[in-house]
Amino acid sequence: xxxxxxxxxxxxxxxxxxxxxxxxxxxxxxxxxxxxxxxxxxxxxxxxxxxxxxxxxxxxxxxxxxxxxxxxxxxxxxxxxxxxxxxxxxxxxxxxxxxxxxxxxxxxxxxxxxxxxxxxxxxxxxxxxxxxxxxxxxxxxxxxxxxxxxxxxxxxxxxxxxxxxxxxxxxxxxxxxxxxxxxxxxxxxxxxxxxxxxxxxxxxxxxxxxxxxxxxxxxxxxxxxxxxxxxxxxxxxxxxxxxxxxxxxxxxxxxxxxxxxxxxxxxxxxxxxxxxxxxxxxxxxxxxxxxxxxxxxxxxxxxxxxxxxxxxxxxxxxxxxxxxxxxxxxxxxxxxxxxxxxxxxxxxxxxxxxxxxxxxxxxxxxxxxxxxxxxxxxxxxxxxxxxxxxxxxxxxxxxxxxxxxxxxxxxxxxxxxxxxxxxxxxxxxxxxxxxxxxxxxxxxxxxxxxxxxxxxxxxxxxxxxxxxxxxxxxxxxxxxxxxxxxxxxxxxxxxxxxxxxxxxxxxxxxxxxxxxxxxxxxxxxxxxxxxxxxxxxxxxxxxxxxxxxxxxxxxxxxxxxxxxxxxxxxxxxxxxxxxxxxxxxxxxxxxxxxxxxxxxxxxxxxxxxxxxxxxxxxxxxxxxxxxxxxxxxxxxxxxxxxx
Numbered sequence: 125x126x127x128x129x130x131x132x133x134x135x136x137x138x139x140x141x142x143x144x145x146x147x148x149x150x151x152x153x154x155x156x157x158x159x160x161x162x163x164x165x166x167x168x169x170x171x172x173x174x175x176x177x178x179x180x181x182x183x184x185x186x187x188x189x190x191x192x193x194x195x196x197x198x199x200x201x202x203x204x205x206x207x208x209x210x211x212x213x214x215x216x217x218x219x220x221x222x223x224x225x226x227x228x229x230x231x232x233x234x235x236x237x238x239x240x241x242x243x244x245x246x247x248x249x250x251x252x253x254x255x256x257x258x259x260x261x262x263x264x265x266x267x268x269x270x271x272x273x274x275x276x277x278x279x280x281x282x283x284x285x286x287x288x289x290x291x292x293x294x295x296x297x298x299x300x301x302x303x304x305x306x307x308x309x310x311x312x313x314x315x316x317x318x319x320x321x322x323x324x325x326x327x328x329x330x331x332x333x334x335x336x337x338x339x340x341x342x343x344x345x346x347x348x349x350x351x352x353x354x355x356x357x358x359x360x361x362x363x364x365x366x367x368x369x370x371x372x373x374x375x376x377x378x379x380x381x382x383x384x385x386x387x388x389x390x391x392x393x394x395x396x397x398x399x400x401x402x403x404x405x406x407x408x409x410x411x412x413x414x415x416x417x418x419x420x421x422x423x424x425x426x427x428x429x430x431x432x433x434x435x436x437x438x439x440x441x442x443x444x445x446x447x448x449x450x451x452x453x454x455x456x457x458x459x460x461x462x463x464x465x466x467x468x469x470x471x472x473x474x475x476x477x478x479x480x481x482x483x484x485x486x487x488x489x490x491x492x493x494x495x496x497x498x499x500x501x502x503x504x505x506x507x508x509x510x511x512x513x514x515x516x517x518x519x520x521x522x523x524x525x526x527x528x529x530x531x532x533x534x535x536x537x538x539x540x541x542x543x544x545x546x547x548x549x550x551x552x553x554x555x556x557x558x559x560x561x562x563x564x565x566x567x568x569x570x571x572x573x574x575x576x577x578x579x580x581x582x583x584x585x586x587x588x589x590x591x592x593x594x595x596x597x598x599x600x601x602x603x604x605x606x607x608x609x610x611x612x613x614x615x616x617x618x619x620x621x622x623x624x625x626x627x628x629x630x631x632x633x634x635x636x637x638x639x640x641x642x643x644x645x646x647x648x649x650x651x652x653x654x655x656x657x658x659x660x661x662x663x664x665x666x667x668x669x670x671x672x673x674x675x676x677x678x679x680x681x682x683x684x685x686x687x688x689x690x691x692x693x694x695x696x697x698x699x700x701x702x703x704x705x706x707x708x709x710x711x712x713x714x715x716x717x718x719x720x721x722x723x724x725x726x727x728x729x730x731x732x733x734x735x736x737x738x739x740x741x742x743x744x745x746x747x748x749x750x751x752x753x754x755x756x757x758x759x760x761x762x763x764x765x766x767x
Contacts, residue, residue, distance in 0.1 A: 149250070149251055149254035149255065149277070150254050150255065150276070150277065150304070153255055153304055156251050157251065157255070160304055160305050160306060161305075161306050161307075162306075162307070162311065162314075164305065165300060165305050165307070165308060165310070166310065166311065166314050166315065166318075168198075168251070168252045168255060168256075168298075168300060169190070169198055169200075169310070169315060169318075170318060171248035171249060171251060171252050172198070172200040172248075172249065172252055172296050172298075173188065173190060173200055173318070173319075173322070174248060174400065175200075175202075175248060175249055175294075175296075176188045176200060176202035176204060176294070177322060177326060177329070177400055179202055179204030179205065179294075180202075180204070180326055180329050181326070181399075181400075181453065184204045184205045185202045185203050185204035185205075185293070185329075186203065186328065186329055186330060187202065187203045187329075187330045187332070188200065188201070188202045188329070188330070188331050188332070189201040189202075189332045189334070190315065190319065190331070190332065190333050190334070191333075191334045191335075191336065192310050192312070192315070192334070192335045192336060192337060193297075193336050194336045194337050195299075196299050196300070196302075196308050197297050197298065197299050198297070198298055198299075198300075198310070199295060199296070199297040200295070200296050201293060201294070201295040201296075202293045202294055202295075203291075203292060203293040204292070204293050204294060205265065205292065205293075206263040206264055206265030206266075206292060206293055206294050207219065207220050207223055207261070207263055207265075207294050208220065208265075209263055209265065209270045209283050217282070218272075218282065218283045220261065220263065220270070220272060220283055221272060221279050221282075221283065223249060223250070224249060224250055224253045224259070224261060224272070224274060224277075224279070225250055225253065225274070225277060225278070225279065226250055249296070250277070252296075252298060253274050253277045253298070254276070254277035255277075255300060255301055255304055255305075256274070256276070256277070256298040256299055256300055256301055257275070257276065257299045257300070257301040257302065257303075258273070258274070258275060258298065258299045259273070259274040259277075259296065259297070259298040259299075260272075260273050260274075260296075260297045260298070261273075261274075261294070261295070261296050261297075262286075262294070262295040262296075262297075263283075263294055263295075264289050264291035264292050264293050264294070264295075265292065267288055267289065267290070268285055268286075268287070268288055268289065269285065269286040269287050269288070269289045269291075270283050270284065270285055270286070271283070271284055271286050272284070276301065312333075312335050312338070312340065315333065316333055316342060316344075319331040319333055319344045320344050321353075321402075322344070322400060323344035323345055323346045324346045324349055324350060324352060324353035325349070325350075325353075325397060325400050325451055326349075326400070327346050327347060327348060327349030327350075328345075328346075328347070329345070330343060330344075330345050331343065331344040331345070349381070349383075350370065350381055350382070350383035350449045350451060351368055351370055351383050353383065353449055354368060354383040354384070354385060354447060354448075354449055355368075357393065357395070357447050357449070357739075358385060358387055358447045360742050360743055361387035361388065361389050361447070361742070362387060362388045362389075363385060363386070363387050363388075364385075364386040364387050364388050364445060364497050364498065364501060365385055365386045365491075365494040365497055365498060366491075366493070366494060367385075367487075367491060367494060368383055368384070368385045369382070369383070369384050369385065369483070369484065369487050370382070370383045371479065371480070371483040373479045373483075375475050375478070375479060376471070376475060377455045378452060378453065378454055378455070378471075378472055378475050379452065379453035380409075380450075380451075380452050380475065380476055380479045380480070381450075381451040381452070382413070382448065382449065382450050382451075382479075382480060382483075383448065383449050384446060384447065384448035384449070385446075385447055385448075386445045386446055386447075386494075386497070386498050386501065387445050387446075387447060388445060389445050389742075390444055390445065390505070390508075390582075390583060390584065391444070391445070391742075392440070392443040392444060392445070392446055393446070393447045393448070393738065394410065394413070394443070394446065394447075394448045394449075394450065395448070395449050395450070395735065396409055396410045396413075396449075396450040396451075396452075396467075397449075397450065397451040397452070398451075398452055398453075398454055398457050398459075398467050399452075399453055399454060399457060400451075402465075402735075403459075403465055403466060403467050404465045404734065404735075405460075405465040405466035406466060406467075407459075407460075407466040407467030407468060407469075407472075408467050408468060408469055408470060408472045408473035408476075409450055409452045409467050409472050409473065409476045410450060410467075411473050412472065412473035412474060412475065412476030412477035412480070413448070413450050413476050413477070413480055414439055414443065415473075415477045415481075416476070416477045416478075416479075416480035416481035416484060417439075417442050417443060417446075417480070417484065418439045418442050419477075419481060420481050420484045420485050420488070421442045421488075421498070421499070421502060422437065422442075423485075424488065424495065424499055425437060425499055425502060425503070435503065435506045435507060435510070436506070437502070437506050438506075438509070440505070440509065441502050441503075441505040441506045441509060442502055444501065444502070444505040445501055445505075450476070452467075452472060452476065454467070454469060454472055456469075457469060508583045508584055508585050509584065509585075511583075511584075511585030512583075512584035512585040512587070512588055514585070529598060529599060530570065530595040530598055530599055532555070532570060532571050532595065533568065533569070533570050533595070533599050534555075534559045534562075534568060534569040534570075535568045536564060536565060536566050536567055536568045537564055537565050537566075538565055538566045541621055541622050541623055541624055542624050543566050543624070544566050544567075544568065544622065544623045544624060544625075545566060545567055545568070545623050545624060545625035545626070545627060546567075546568040546569070546570060546599065546600070546622075546623040546625070546626055546627065547562070547567065547568070547569050547570070547627045547629045547663065547719070548570050548572055548596065548626065548627070548628050548629065548643060549569055549570065549571050549572065549629045549630075549706070550571075550572060550629070550630040550631060550636060550639050550706065551571060551572070551573070551705075551706075551707065552571050552573070553705075553706075553707035554571070554629075554631075554705065554706035554707045555569055555570075555571025555572075556571075557706060557707060557709060557710070557711050557714050558571075558629065558706070558711075558714060558719070560711035561710075561711035561712065561713075561714040561715035561719060562715070562719055563715075563719075567719065568599070568623065570595065570596070570599050572592050572595075572596075572639075572643075573592060575638065575639050575642055576590070576592045576593065576639070576642050576643060576646065577590045577592070577593060577642075578642055578645070578745050579593075579642075579645055579646050579649050579650065579745075580645055580649070580741060580742070580744075580745030581745065587646075587650070588604075593646065596646070599622070600621060600622060600623065600626065600654075601620040601621055601622035602616055602617060602618050602620070602621055602651065602654070603616075603617045603620075604616055604617070604650070616650070616651050616652070616653050616654070618653055618654060618657070621654075621659070623659075624659065625659065625661055625726075626654060626659050626660050626661065627661045627662070627663050627726065628640050628643050628644070628660070628661070628662050628663065629663035629665070629706065629718065630663075630706075631665070631703075631704070631705040631706055632664075632665050632666070632667050632680075632703065633704065633705070636705070640662060641744055641745070642745070644660075644729065644741075645741050645744070645745050647660055647729075648731075648737065648741055649741070652731075655729055655730070655731055656731065658728060658730075660728070660729040661726040661727060661728055661729065662726065662727040662729065663718050663719075663724070663726060664680060664718065664724070664725045664726070664727060665703065665706055665709070665714070665717060665718045666678035666679060666680050666703065666717050666718075667679060667680060667681060667682075667685070667702065667703060668684075668685045668700055668701065668702055668703065669700075669701040669703065669713070670685065670688050670689065670692065670698055670699070670700050670701075671698065671699045671701070672692045672693070672697055672698045672699070675692070677692075678717050680725075685700070706718075
């Protein structure tokens with residue numbers, strides 16, 4: 125853990141600065157925690173944990189216990205200094221009550237108390253208090269136990285002393301207000317993943333998790349921090365370089381920690397944090413890292429003899445196949461937006477750039493074998509990008525000429541995209557049935573030949589040269605790139621999208637699920653805005669047709685089949701047909717079960733967690749076959765696909 129920056133005696137009521145009351149939080153909770161759903165509920169837990177982690181960052185705490193109680197309470201205990209309880213001069217009440225009931229009150233604003241901190245900058249704990257039906261805080265400090273209770277953010281009584289103790293630290297137990305949150309049921313995996321992440325970001329910190337509802341206990345501890353984290357992020361990839369580059373350095377009160385390694389994939393995976401907060405949108409620390417990478421490698425590549433024809437290199441080429449974790453501790457972080465997903469401190473970019481640049485240069489000098497492998501990959505990436513650019517331009521040319529549509533596409537007659545939908549159908553046979561069964565006014569059909577190219581493993585230019593993928597781009601009316609900057613040329617242009625609903629329709633078996641996942645991978649990697657704007661759906665054809673005389677019913681899973689058989693009088697009296705594929709249905713059956721908007725069930729594809737989705741697609745479509753097959757068999761045939 126980091127060195128102690130001050131003593132317990134120095135952390136007193138005078139260290140606590142107060143800004144304003146908390147009444148506004150209960151009126152506008154989403155302004156402070158994002159939403160009042162699952163995400164916001166778990167965000168409260170993070171805020172309490174972050175306070176304890178801040179004690180660890182300051183060097184006063186090395187153990188944190190999180191408990192999910194059966195009665196809906198959450199408890200967080202740490203072995204830090206304990207929040208001060210003496211009287212706050214300005215407020216005339218205990219520092220503890222000021223911290224718990226005032227927005228922006230906390231030691232985080234006193235540079236002598238905390239060098240760096242996460243959470244909502246002191247808004248955090250008062251925010252949790254305001255949104256709790258009940259909260260109890262217990263302080264173990266100076267050999268005594270102190271306690272105070274709150275109801276909906278307001279203290280029920282002054283701080284009282286309960287007796288003596290040998291313990292030291294803070295315990296916060298709270299019950300989230302069910303009149304504010306949609307649900308107060310906690311997801312164990314979400315909390316376990318956050319503690320695991322915190323253990324990597326704070327090596328040497330013990331985090332204990334207990335779920336009394338299921339009687340589960342788990343603890344998280346990392347000796348090697350980001351190095352261990354990197355190996356987990358990269359576990360489904362083949363490493364290109366033998367060594368992990370790791371650095372940890374402090375400059376101008378900013379601590380920079382980086383772990384990075386190259387693999388043989390064509391993807392860039394960079395995860396960034398500021399004071400333990402995942403900065404999904406990046407910011408100045410990420411920009412500084414990228415600049416250092418480009419500048420340092422460019423020194424080597426410019427003198428490389430193989431570049432006699434002067435291939436133009438871009439930042440993307442230097443980052444292809446990299447996995448990196450950047451964690452910075454900043455004394456006074458500034459973020460864009462309340463949710464803190466983009467760092468805006470200008471000076472941090474320069475610090476990261478300088479530290480990473482120097483360390484990377486030394487690493488490349490000391491590891492010539494790794495250096496050669498990376499540079500060879502950079503040059504290959506540049507060549508592939510040029511080939512991909514030509515292929516992209518070809519797609520763009522085709523999509524600008526609306527009359528040139530794939531011969532296989534059976535288009536609909538309506539011209540308003542809002543009213544139109546397209547089915548991407550597995551195979552010509554099923555495509556033929558779908559063409560006969562559809563409503564030609566608003567439903568278009570594009571049959572796809574077999575399993576489309578796995579874009580996760582293919583080089584980019586191969587993807588844009590692939591006939592089936594070109595047909596999908598052209599049919600949808602989308603293209604990659606605008607007439608703007610180099611960065612814009614990678615963006616999907618959906619202004620001329622021809623259909624509001626894009627429906628993936630495959631056989632209801634393992635192979636069908638695999639094809640569906642291949643298509644989803646294409647959308648996630650190259651057409652993400654279509655998912656983000658809610659255009660992508662999965663059709664759900666039935667698995668069984670069950671007949672008894674003239675009466676028939678469809679079943680979408682084994683449980684439904686058994687229920688129908690039981691209602692119809694048992695197996696002997698019914699005829700069961702198992703659909704092996706869409707082609708086994710006639711046009712009328714396909715319309716009735718899978719295509720009729722009044723009767724069908726469509727599954728909308730959403731991205732709830734980008735990093736988790738990225739990890740899942742790497743597992744599913746990467747080089748490791750066993751985890752892919754296992755995941756598809758367990759998940760892809762179920763009724764909900766949310767990535």
